[in-house]
Every structure is written in C-alpha cells, then in structure tokens.
Amino acid sequence: xxxxxxxxxxxxxxxxxxxxxxxxxxxxxxxxxxxxxxxxxxxxxxxxxxxxxxxxxxxxxxxxxxxxxxxxxxxxxxxxxxxxxxxxxxxxxxxxxxxxxxxxxxxxxxxxxxxxxxxxxxxxxxxxxxxxxxxxxxxxxxxxxxxxxxxxxxxxxxxxxxxxxxxxxxxxxxxxxxxxxxxxxxxxxxxxxxxxxxxxxxxxxxxxxxxxxxxxxxxxxxxxxxxxxxxxxxxxxxxxxxxxxxxxxxxxxxxxxxxxxxxxxxxxxxxxxxxxxxxxxxxxxxxxxxxxxxxxxxxxxxxxxxxxxxxxxxxxxxxxxxxxxxxxxxxxxxxxxxxxxxxxxxxxxxxxxxxxxxxxxxxxxxxxxxxxxxxxxxxxxxxxxxxxxxxxxxxxxxxxxxxxxxxxxxxxxxxxxxxxxxxxxxxxxxxxxxx
Amino acid sequence: xxxxxxxxxxxxxxxxxxxxxxxxxxxxxxxxxxxxxxxxxxxxxxxxxxxxxxxxxxxxxxxxxxxxxxxxxxxxxxxxxxxxxxxxxxxxxxxxxxxxxxxxxxxxxxxxxxxxxxxxxxxxxxxxxxxxxxxxxxxxxxxxxxxxxxxxxxxxxxxxxxxxxxxxxxxxxxxxxxxxxxxxxxxxxxxxxxxxxxxxxxxxxxxxxxxxxxxxxxxxxxxxxxxxxxxxxxxxxxxxxxxxxxxxxxxxxxxxxxxxxxxxxxxxxxxxxxxxxxxxxxxxxxxxxxxxxxxxxxxxxxxxxxxxxxxxxxxxxxxxxxxxxxxxxxxxxxxxxxxxxxxxxxxxxxxxxxxxxxxxxxxxxxxxxxxxxxxxxxxxxxxxxxxxxxxxxxxxxxxxxxxxxxxxxxxxxxxxxxxxxxxxxxxxxxxxxxx
Numbered sequence: 001x002x003x004x005x006x007x008x009x010x011x012x013x014x015x016x017x018x019x020x021x022x023x024x025x026x027x028x029x030x031x032x033x034x035x036x037x038x039x040x041x042x043x044x045x046x047x048x049x050x051x052x053x054x055x056x057x058x059x060x061x062x063x064x065x066x067x068x069x070x071x072x073x074x075x076x077x078x079x080x081x082x083x084x085x086x087x088x089x090x091x092x093x094x095x096x097x098x099x100x101x102x103x104x105x106x107x108x109x110x111x112x113x114x115x116x117x118x119x120x121x122x123x124x125x126x127x128x129x130x131x132x133x134x135x136x137x138x139x140x141x142x143x144x145x146x147x148x149x150x151x152x153x154x155x156x157x158x159x160x161x162x163x164x165x166x167x168x169x170x171x172x173x174x175x176x177x178x179x180x181x182x183x184x185x186x187x188x189x190x191x192x193x194x195x196x197x198x199x200x201x202x203x204x205x206x207x208x209x210x211x212x213x214x215x216x217x218x219x220x221x222x223x224x225x226x227x228x229x230x231x232x233x234x235x236x237x238x239x240x241x242x243x244x245x246x247x248x249x250x251x252x253x254x255x256x257x258x259x260x261x262x263x264x265x266x267x268x269x270x271x272x273x274x275x276x277x278x279x280x281x282x283x284x285x286x287x288x289x290x291x292x293x294x295x296x297x298x299x300x301x302x303x304x305x306x307x308x309x310x311x312x313x314x315x316x317x318x319x320x321x322x323x324x325x326x327x328x329x330x331x332x333x334x335x336x337x338x339x340x341x342x343x344x345x346x347x348x349x350x351x352x353x354x355x356x357x358x359x360x361x362x363x364x365x366x367x368x369x370x371x372x373x374x375x376x377x378x379x380x381x382x383x384x385x386x387x388x389x390x391x392x393x394x395x396x397x398x399x400x401x402x403x404x405x406x407x408x409x410x411x412x413x414x415x416x417x418x419x420x421x422x423x424x425x426x427x428x429x430x431x432x433x434x435x
Numbered sequence: 436x437x438x439x440x441x442x443x444x445x446x447x448x449x450x451x452x453x454x455x456x457x458x459x460x461x462x463x464x465x466x467x468x469x470x471x472x473x474x475x476x477x478x479x480x481x482x483x484x485x486x487x488x489x490x491x492x493x494x495x496x497x498x499x500x501x502x503x504x505x506x507x508x509x510x511x512x513x514x515x516x517x518x519x520x521x522x523x524x525x526x527x528x529x530x531x532x533x534x535x536x537x538x539x540x541x542x543x544x545x546x547x548x549x550x551x552x553x554x555x556x557x558x559x560x561x562x563x564x565x566x567x568x569x570x571x572x573x574x575x576x577x578x579x580x581x582x583x584x585x586x587x588x589x590x591x592x593x594x595x596x597x598x599x600x601x602x603x604x605x606x607x608x609x610x611x612x613x614x615x616x617x618x619x620x621x622x623x624x625x626x627x628x629x630x631x632x633x634x635x636x637x638x639x640x641x642x643x644x645x646x647x648x649x650x651x652x653x654x655x656x657x658x659x660x661x662x663x664x665x666x667x668x669x670x671x672x673x674x675x676x677x678x679x680x681x682x683x684x685x686x687x688x689x690x691x692x693x694x695x696x697x698x699x700x701x702x703x704x705x706x707x708x709x710x711x712x713x714x715x716x717x718x719x720x721x722x723x724x725x726x727x728x729x730x731x732x733x734x735x736x737x738x739x740x741x742x743x744x745x746x747x748x749x750x751x752x753x754x755x756x757x758x759x760x761x762x763x764x765x766x767x768x769x770x771x772x773x774x775x776x777x778x779x780x781x782x783x784x785x786x787x788x789x790x791x792x793x794x795x796x797x798x799x800x801x802x803x804x805x806x807x808x809x810x811x812x813x814x815x816x817x818x819x820x821x822x823x824x825x826x827x828x829x830x831x832x833x834x835x836x837x838x839x840x841x842x843x844x845x846x847x848x849x850x851x852x853x854x855x856x857x858x859x860x861x862x863x864x865x866x867x868x869x870x
Contacts, residue, residue, distance in 0.1 A: 026585065026732065036775040037584055037652070131582060137733035139574075139582030147566060147574030149472055149761075150461065150753020217472070280718075280739075297461065297750035298572035298740065304715075305736035315732035318585020326584075332767015340471040 008041035009325040012075040014048045014067050014091065015082035016055060019105060019132070022314035023079060023321075024058060034318075038325040046070045071095050077324050079317060080104040089113055096120035096128065101324040101333075103317055105132030111206035111222035114213060118337045127327055127334050129320035134207045135160055135289040137312030138305040139319070144214045144293070145337070151295040153215040156254040157431070158291030159284050160207040162307045163198035164230050164250040166190045168272075169285045171238050172247050178233055190287060200229035204252045204270040212254035212268040215293075217341035220254075220268050226348035228271035237272075240358045240426040244397070246274040247282045251431065257346055265346040274356050275432040349406030354383070356399050357412060358426040363394040367420045371396060374418070378411040379403065393422060399430060443476035444760040447510040449483045449502050449526065450517035451490060454540060454567070457749035458514060458756075459493060469753075473760040481505045483517075506530050512759050514752060515539040524548055531555035531563065536759040536768075538752055540567030546641035546657035549648060553772045562762055562769045564755035569642045570595055570724040572747030573740040574754070579649045579728070580772070586730040588650040591689040592866070593726030594719050595642040597742045598633035599665050599685040601625045603707075604720045606673050607682050613668055625722060635664035639687045639705040647689035647703040650728075652776035655689075655703050661783035663706035672707075675793045675861040679832070681709040682717045686866065692781055700781040709791050710867040784841030789818070789865040791834050792847060795858040798829040802855045806831060809853070813846040814838065828857060834865060 013024060027034070027044045034042045048067035049055055055063060064070055071078055071091045078095040082088055083106055092102050092109070097120055104110070110117070110133055121128035131141045135158070144153065159165050163185065170181045182199065185191040197203045205225040212220040230250050241248050255267045275282050280302060284290040289307030294300050306312040327333045361367045368387065375382055380403040388395045400408060416424045448459060462469070462479045469477045483502035484490055490498060499505050506513055506526045513530040517523050518541055527537050527544070532555055539545070545552070545568055556563035566576045570593070579588065594600050598620065605616045617634065620626040632638045640660040647655040665685050676683050690702045710717050715737060719725040724742030729735050741747040762768045796802045803822065810817055815838040823830045835843060851859045 022732070030585075030587075033587070034585065037773065039771075137730075138736060139578035142577060142582050143574035146758055147577050147754040148750065149757035150465075150469065150755075151750040152465075152468070283715075295572075295750060297457070297746040297753070299744075299747050301573060301738070301740035303736075303738060306734045309734075311732040312734050315583065315586040315730060318732070319582040320585075322584035323581055326771075327767065330767060330771075332762065332765060336474075336761075336765075338472065 008043040009038060009077065009328050010043050010045040010075040011321065012046050012048070012070045012073070012078045013044060014070070014078065014080045014088070016047050016049045016058065017081065018310040019313045019317065020081040022310040023081065023317050026314060026318055028059070034322065037322055039329045040325070042321070042325055045075045046073065067091055071100070072098070075100060076328050077101045077103060077321065079321060080106060081317070083108065085109055085112060092117060093120050096126050097124055099124040099126050101127035101129070101328070103129045103320040103324055105130065105313060105317060107133040107203065107206040107210060108222070111209035114210065115219045115339065122336050125333055127324045128337070129324060129334070130210070131320050132313045132316035134210050135291055135303070136305070136307040136309065137315045138289060138291065138303050138307065140291055140303050141210070141214060143303070144211070148293070148295055148298060151297045153293060153295045154256050155294040156211045156215050156291060157251055159249055159281060159289050160252045160291065160307065161198055161204040161250060162287035162289060163191050163195065164204070165284065166287050167199070168230060168233070168248055168250060171233070171235065172242070175235055175239070177235050178231065199231050201227040201250065201270045204250060208252035208254055208268045208270050211252065212266055213339070214337070215254055216256055216266045216343055217338055218266050218343045219339040220266060220345060224268060224345040226269035226271070226351070230272055233272055234426070237426045237428060240356070240397070241274045241428070244274070244356070245277050247277055248272050248274055248428065249281060251281070253431070256343070257351065264343050266343045267346045267351040269348060269351065271429060273431045274428050279432045349404060351405050352402040353405045353408060354400050354402055354430040355408045355412070356397070356426070356428050356430045357415070357424070359396045359398070359415065359421055360393050360423040360425055361396050362420045362422065363389060367394070368396065370418060370420055371398070371415060374414050375400070375411055378407045378414075380407055380411050395425070443478040444473060444512065444763050445478050445480040445510040446756065447481050447483070447505045447508070447513045448479060449505070449513065449515045449523070451482055451484045451493065452516065453745040454748045454752065455516040457745040458516065458752050461749060461753055463494070469757065472757055474764045475760070477756070477760055480510045481508065502526055506535075507533070510535060511763050512536045512538060512756065514756060515541060516752070517541075518543065520544055520547060527552060528555050531561050532559055534559040534561050536562035536564075536763070538564045538755040538759055540565065540748060540752060542568040542638070542641040542645060543657070546644035549645065550654045550774065557771050560768055562759045563772070564759060564769070565645070566755050567748045567751035569645050570726055570738070571740070571742040571744065572750045573724060573726065573738050573742065574751075575726055575738050576645070576649060578738070579646070583728070583730055583733060586732045588728060588730045589691050590729040591646045591650050591726060592686055594684055594716060594724050595687045595726065595742065596633055596639045596685060597722035597724060598626050598630065599639070600719065601722050602634070603665060603668070603683055603685060606668070606670065607677070610670055610674070612670050613666065634666050636662045636685065636705045639685060643687035643689055643703045643705050646687065647701055648774070649772070650689055651691055651701045651778055652773055653701050653778045654774040655701060655780060659703060659780040661704035661706070661786070665707055668707055669861070672861045672863060675791070675832070676709045676863070679709070679791070680712050682712055683707050683709055683863065684716060686716070688866070691778070692786065699778050701778045702781045702786040704783060704786065707863060708866045709863050714867045784839060786840050787837040788840045788843060789835050789837055790843045790847070791832070791861070791863050791865045792850070792859070793861040794831045794833070794850070794856055795828050795860055796831050797855045797857065798824060802829070803831065805853060805855055806833070806850060809849050810835070810846055813842045815842055815846050830860070
C-alpha cells in the first residue's frame with residue numbers, strides 16, 4: 001500500500017435516517033476494511049441530526065444538531081442524506097467552495113441545482129458524487145460518466161421508481177384498481193403516507209433529469225422533464241395491455257433526437273408506457289429498478305438491482321465515499337462533469353412517440369374508415385388495427401407508428417368527438433420492438 | 436472547461452484487428468468530442484501492426500511494425516489490443532515503468548501477470564485499465580472496483596463467453612448434438628477455426644480470475660480457477676435439463692466462502708451449470724453476456740450487454756482511454772488495485788456445490804434405497820428425487836443439497852459401479868434458487 005498515509009480522511013455525515021444510519025454503521029464497523037481500500041483511515045468526524053437525544057444507538061460525542069457548523073469544521077468529505085433543497089443546498093455549496101468533497105443521494109437537489117453544485121466542485125477541485133440519487137444500489141451513474149465516456153449514448157430508458165413499479169406490478173397480477181392497490185402498497189410500506197412524489201412521477205422526473213444530464217453532456221433540470229404519473233391508470237388500461245400481451249410500466253426515457261437536417265436535441269420524459277411482456281423491463285417486478293442504456297458502439301446494456309432501501313443505497317454512498325477518500329489520499333480528483341454538448345431540450349409535443357388507443361365504437365360499417373381518416377388528417381400513420389365485436393358495440397384497438405406527441409394527442413382529441421366513438425377506453429404510449 | 440490544456444495526450448495503439456481498427460476509427464473521427472470530454476486533444480501518435488503494407492485504410496505515417504519502439508517513444512498512454520502473453524507483457528511493463536498509462540483488453544495476460552502489471556503501475560503512478568478484457572462492452576470492472584468499493588462482494592456469477600453461450604443456446608432450442616452445433620457455430624463465425632480457448636473454458640477461466648481478483652481484493656490467477664468446458668455436454672444432458680424446466684449455461688462463478696470457524700477463502704470456477712429457466716441468466720441468449728453480482732449491502736445486481744465484437748469492445752477501450760487521459764490532464768490517477776485481503780484460494784474439491792444426477796436403473800424394488808445409501812455414506816444430503824418407469828428400466832433423477840464437490844464426485848463414482856445402475860445419463864452442477 002504505497003499510498004497509505006497517517007492522517008485520517010475525516011467525514012461529516014448529515015442526516016441519519018434509513019440510509020444514513022446504515023452508512024454510519026458501515027463506517028464505524030468496517031473501519032479496517034475501508035482503510036485498506038482507501039489507503040488511509042476513514043474517520044467519522046460528526047453526525048448532524050435534528051434531535052441528537054433521539055439517537056441513543058450512536059456514539060454521543062459524534063452527534064450535533066448544527067449541520068452548518070459540522071460542514072465548516074475540519075472535515076474532508078461531507079456525506080449528505082437529509083434530502084430536500086434548502087437548507088441543504090447552502091451547506092453543500094459551502095462545503096464544495098471550501099474544497100471539501102460531497103457525496104449525496106439528494107435527487108431533488110441535483111435535478112434542480114446540479115449545474116451550480118458541479119461548477120462549485122470544478123472551481124475548487126473537489127469531488128461531487130451522487131450514485132445513490134438514481135436507482136439505489138445499481139452502479140449506473142459511474143458507468144454513464146466514465147465507462148461510456150468514449151462512446152455516444154443515444155438512449156437511457158428504465159424503471160427508476162420502486163413504489164410505482166410495485167403498484168403497477170400488483171395491478172397487473174391482481175386486476176385490482178389503482179386506488180385499492182395504492183392502499184395495499186401503503187399498508188405494506190411500499191408507498192409513503194403522502195405518495196404524490198412517487199405516484200405523480202416527480203421522483204422519477206428528478207432521476208430522468210440527472211440521467212439525461214450525464215448521458216448527453218447537457219444540463220437538464222427536473223422542469224425540463226415531461227412528467228405524467230400513474231394516478232390515471234385504470235384496471236381497464238391494464239386489461240387492454242394484457243390483451244395485447246403487453247404490460248404497463250412507468251418509465252423514465254431520455255433520448256438523443258436527431259432531426260432530418262441533423263439538428264440534435266435531448267428529450268427527457270416520465271410517463272406510463274405499454275411494453276411487450278417479452279421485453280426485459282417487463283419482467284422487473286416489485287420494488288426493483290432496471291435501466292437500459294443504448295450507445296452507438298456499445299449497443300444495448302442493462303443494469304438491474306435494488307432501487308431503494310437502507311443497505312442497498314448505503315452501498316452506493318460508500319462506493320462514492322471510497323472514491324472521494326482515495327482521491328484525497330492520492331491528491332487527485334475524479335473526472336469532472338461536463339455539459340459541453342449543451343443540446344436544446346425538445347418539448348414533449350415535438351418528441352416522437354407511439355400511441356396505443358383502445359376505443360368503444362358503434363358496430364356498423366364505415367367506422368374504421370372515419371377513424372382512420374382522423375389519423376391521416378394529422379399525419380399519423382397506423383401500425384396495426386384490431387377490431388372485435390362485443391354485443392351491440394365493437395372494440396377498436398389502434399397502435400400507431402412514431403409521430404410527434406402533439407399530433408397524437410390532437411388525433412385522440414378529435415377521435416373522442418366522433419359520433420361513432422362511444423368511449424375512449426385507454427390511451428397509452430408504447431415502447432419496445434414488436435408492435 | 437477549466438482543465439483544458441494545450442498539449443495533446445498522445446496515444447500509442449498496439450494492434451489493429453477487429454477491435455483495434457474500431458478504436459483507431461473512433462480516435463480519428465471523434466477527436467472533437469473526445470477532446471471536450473478529456474479536456475485536451477487526444478492524438479493518435481502511432482499504430483503498431485505486423486504488416487503496415489496491409490493497412491491502406493489507415494494514415495500511413497502513423498503505421499509502424501516496431502511496437503517496442505512505439506512504446507518507448509514520446510507517448511502518454513499505450514492501448515494494447517494484440518493479445519497473448521509475450522512479447523506484449525514486456526512492452527506493457529516497459530510502458531508502465533516509464534509512467535505511461537496502459538489500456539488493454541488482454542485477458543490472458545491479466546489473468547496470468549495482472550499482479551506484476553498492477554505493481555508496476557502502482558510504483559510509477561501510472562494507470563492500468565482493462566474493462567474490455569471481461570464482458571466486452573458491459574461496464575463491469577469499474578463498478579466492481581469503484582462503485583462497490585465500500586461494500587463486501589460475496590459472489591460474481593455470469594455468462595462471460597459468447598461462443599459457448601451461442602452453442603448451448605442453439606443445442607437447447609434444436610436438440611442437436613454438440614458436434615453438429617459447433618460446426619454450425621463455426622460456419623456462422625461464432626466459433627473460431629480452433630475453438631478450444633472458448634469451448635474448453637480457458638477464455639472464461641481467465642475472466643473468472645480477473646473478476647475474482649477485483650471482487651475479493653485477492654490475487655487470483657487463471658491456474659487457480661477450476662475449469663471444465665462444454666465439450667462433454669451431450670444432447671441427453673440438455674434434454675435432462677429441459678425435463679426439469681432448467682437449461683444449461685457455462686458459468687464463471689467466483690465466491691467468497693466462509694467456513695464455520697470464520698475462515699474465509701475464495702473459490703473461482705468455470706463449468707457447465709443447470710439453472711432454472713426462470714433464472715435471469717437463462718434468458719441470456721446467443722452471443723450476449725450477463726453477470727450477476729451479490730454484495731452484502733447492495734444485494735443482487737445484474738449487468739447485461741454485448742460481450743464481444745469490434746464496436747462494443749472498442750466502447751470499453753475508449754471509456755478506459757478517456758479515464759486515463761483525464762487523469763493525465765488533471766495530474767492525478769485512478770484508484771489503484773489492491774490485493775490487501777489476500778484470501779487463500781479454495782480447491783474445487785472443497786468448494787460447496789450441488790449436483791443433478793440422472794440415472795438409468797433396474798426397475799425393481801430397493802434400488803432407491805441402495806442409491807440413497809451411497810449418498811448418505813458420503814455425507815451428501817438429497818434435496819429431491821424423481822423416479823420414472825420406462826419399459827424395462829427406470830429413470831432416477833437426484834438433486835442434492837450443497838456438499839463439497841469432492842464428496843459429490845466420489846458419490847457419483849461409487850453409484851456408477853452399483854449393479855442396479857445401468858447407466859449414468861447425466862451429471863451436472865446446479866445453481867439458482869428453486870430446486
């Protein structure tokens with residue numbers, strides 16, 4: 001160990017909830033192994049918690065209620081696991097400006113202020129790592145940032161929110177309604193008392209912003225991400241997908257889109273998607289996460305693992321902590337982030353998507369012709385149509401080719417107003433090879 | 436880009452075959468994008484090939500037949516894609532001792548001399564990267580080395596050889612013999628004219644040595660890896676697996692084994708394995724690779740992608756090249772390897788495994804008792820037995836619990852000598868949850 005040094009790397013831990021307490025445990029109990037991997041002792045210098053008296057399990061002399069003071073004390077690395085924007089943003093900017101490296105799992109903060117934080121890190125030469133912010137334990141950001149640094153990533157698509165995946169998987173297997181399934185998920189602890197961050201797609205949108213920023217070397221914030229949650233998904237949507245041998249997943253999709261004239265842009269979106277049951281993401285059940293990456297030279301890659309939970313997320317935090325600590329010991333720093341490509345973000349309306357539309361229509365001749373006419377009028381070409389008679393009505397299922405999302409939306413609006421259309425049963429975007 | 440510098444990072448490329456020519460193409464055509472990512476221009480300083488006159492497609496002034504001279508010239512990074520042990524080993528040691536970073540995909544060399552190379556890199560402060568040596572385009576070594584650096588990896592198990600996976604997948608779907616399928620694979624270009632490195636498991640064993648070394652911080656060489664190829668796999672083995680709703684895969688399995696007294700050791704092995712068809716590795720077809728990683732905190736992770744081919748492997752090489760070049764520009768270096776755990780390697784005979792044994796036995800009472808008696812005598816406990824009558828004989832299928840591999844082997848030997856056993860139809864190790 002030629003790099004071993006005497007003075008320890010001092011770590012401040014902000015927050016000691018599910019993930020933080022696991023990080024504290026690993027730091028306190030695994031000190032020898034960490035020292036061997038880092039090349040110097042790693043010392044937990046302090047833990048900032050709201051109520052120090054509520055943590056009898058931790059060494060009392062390490063506890064403080066003053067996170068700001070701990071950040072400004074003599075530490076090398078700040079590990080932040082509190083979450084939220086303020087006051088955390090201020091503490092982390094202070095740390096980075098003082099040359100202290102930061103390890104965080106704070107997706108909301110990164111999706112909003114990632115640019116500001118990474119500039120502060122670049123200016124002072126500190127490291128800013130946040131593997132834990134997306135897909136929990138799955139090593140995903142480091143591969144995007146480093147392993148694929150010589151390739152051109154064209155697409156990142158995946159299941160990045162375990163709560164919604166649990167709900168959709170359960171709806172698929174039981175046929176129950178969204179409301180019933182959410183209730184069950186809350187009872188089992190898979191959904192929080194206020195589930196809106198998950199079920200309305202905010203959590204996944206933050207992660208999409210982080211993934212798109214890294215994949216395309218472009219600064220994408222949460223507000224750039226088109227977002228639809230799963231609250232509108234009905235048992236009938238799920239049933240419609242089943243009839244097509246498909247299933248519904250909430251996906252984060254980040255794409256590099258090239259226009260015919262060669263203009264490049266970035267699309268980042270979160271919405272429910274029908275995918276074939278044979279697709280590898282279809283088999284990802286319960287609270288697991290999985291992310292597909294497509295790159296020009298590497299082709300298709302998939303990363304799979306636990307997306308949340310104290311121990312899995314702590315593993316990601318510790319990996320970052322070891323990297324930051326090694327850089328301290330070696331006197332270097334990790335690769336900087338760069339937004340050099342600075343591609344424009346394409347609005348959802350102009351993003352090419354495909355729709356699946358399921359309609360209850362009058363059972364008489366000429367209906368398909370009328371419906372098809374509306375698609376044609378909006379320049380949307382149809383990939384497949386299935387028609388099925390049911391007593392006095394008929395069910396018409398249409399899957400489109402790629403078209404701008406706004407054209408598809410306008411088509412659906414106009415179709416819903418046709419006399420011959422009794423009800424629009426389900427409208428959903430489609431991804432995956434077979435159609 | 437505060438780190439941009441004027442002087443370029445100079446790269447020597449050794450070898451210009453399938454992967455090398457793709458790397459050359461990406462370096463020559465993607466110079467602007469690479470420069471943006473590295474923070475300085477990346478300049479291809481020379482390409483060493485055996486016959487410069489055979490490469491009219493490359494800039495002639497870059498070509499040389501003298502790899503040794505190119506290595507000693509004024510370059511910062513040496514990218515080696517020739518393969519084999521000598522003379523490559525000498526060139527790379529020279530480069531590293533001169534402080535030049537090395538990027539290589541040479542699994543045979545690393546599995547044999549990885550310790551010597553990484554010591555040379557550590558001594559001079561150069562980087563040694565080799566993501567391309569295992570699982571082609573899949574970012575696997577960097578996640579093992581860095582993302583999981585704060586966790587304890589307990590197991591790495593995967594499909595790391597595309598040729599054998601292609602053959603086994605084809606045998607499974609067609610029911611054809613090994614010889615027929617190998618012929619077809621050779622015709623289609625999936626197997627080389629001399630396929631022994633693949634089908635006898637040497638290639639996978641080198642990769643297992645590299646994976647075990649990184650995962651367990653222990654120096655494991657190819658000769659430490661127990662190795663069985665697929666040449667002995669018969670259509671009857673495949674059929675036996677099918678009857679149990681299983682499939683046969685050639686797996687590299689690296690495990691941390693803890694004895695009852697707490698003694699730790701490492702097991703690394705490559706052999707055919709029966710896995711349930713529901714296992715995620717069972718669905719990995721054709722020439723794809725997939726690797727499962729289990730760590731104490733992170734839980735189960737899976738990495739999937741293309742394991743070979745010019746462009747995918749070049750993506751891995753370029754990722755390493757960008758990392759090494761960034762370190763040059765930033766004046767630092769990447770994390771060093773460490774073999775600090777230095778665990779002993781457990782011989783195969785003492786490694787716990789599970790067997791599936793399929794027997795043709797006499798159709799008369801007391802046979803199962805006799806067979807079961809042999810298992811008991813070797814201390815092997817039985818997990819499941821199935822018996823099926825077929826005309827004058829009966830088929831007996833036994834799946835065991837975990838037992839030392841030597842005890843299982845001895846059990847099979849003794850059973851094959853029993854009067855009541857007409858033929859041992861298939862013996863194969865078993866992995867995966869359900870049994």
